[in-house]
Amino acid sequence: MRGSDPAAVAALKAGGLVILPTETVYGLAADAGNPRAVAAIFEAKGRPRFNPLIAHVADAVEAGRIAVFDDRARALAAAFWPGPLTIVAPVRDRERVCDLARAGLDSVAVRVPGHDRARAVIAAFGGPVVAPSANRSGRPSPTTYADAVEETGFATAEAVDGGDCIVGVESTVVSMLDGRVTLLRPGAVTRAEIEALIGPIDTGGDGHRSPGRLALHYAPDAPVRIEAMQARDGEILLGFGPGSGEARWSLSPSGDLREAAANLFRRLREADRERPTGIAVAPVPDQGLGEAINDRLRRAAGFVG
Structure with missing residues (x-):
């Protein structure tokens, strides 16, 4: 099932799902602007539709086409992209990241992944892709190709083997809305690293704008x-x-x-x-x-x- 990058791009353009490596965890990717493809992700994962998805883009220029960044958001992007940081900001283009992908919110979560092959596929595709972890909802995220295929390979048109994920936990999520900076999900970009760049940040609030906030999540079968x-x-x-x-x-x-x-x-x-x-x-x-x-x-x- 190991797919080539051109085959993965073709599958995304056709509305199919693709297992895509990132530096954090393996993602189940689809065209962010295609509601039917996005719906297929929710179905394959058994994921509740109130849980928004992160739009993955090839570079900060593309991020600016779908989200409205202030100076602090641009500073974070310059410091930590490509890499394991997601920025939640007001949505600019509601078509490129569809309503279902954003869970109906007026914000969009966006990041530039730090995995070269992921960025190459996204760049060749030519637009944002949503790529939540390639596991069934609530299960531990897959950090190897084999685990990703075992979890959601049944639903995919292609699967790209990018080796083991080097970070191993999902991206840090920071909200940049209404003049507040809030840490919604901790990750490999630490609180201290963010605060050293832009000053103190809040915790809590706006949790509905970030994935990975369910009370029972990342759980194996054993307690x-x-x-x-x-x-x-x-x-x-x-x-x-x-x-x-x-x-x-x-x-x-x-x-x-x-x-x-x-x-x-x-x-x-x-x-x-x-x-x-x-x-x-x-x-x-x-x-x-x-x-x-x-x-x-x-x-x-x-x-x-």
């Missing part, structure tokens, strides 16, 4: 228990840091947060295939990239506090 020091009977413990045991069951034996993020969903999936009674995850520091890791773990456990 997830977080901040666990040891496994209970039948559980698998995913350790973190020195002394965390065999590498197979550690997010990062050295305690490196970037390694832990890259391993997070893959380890959850590997552990889940063992059919344990549960998956326990050791404490992960909550600063820097740890904020994004813990956000995903809390939602996988069905706890958002």
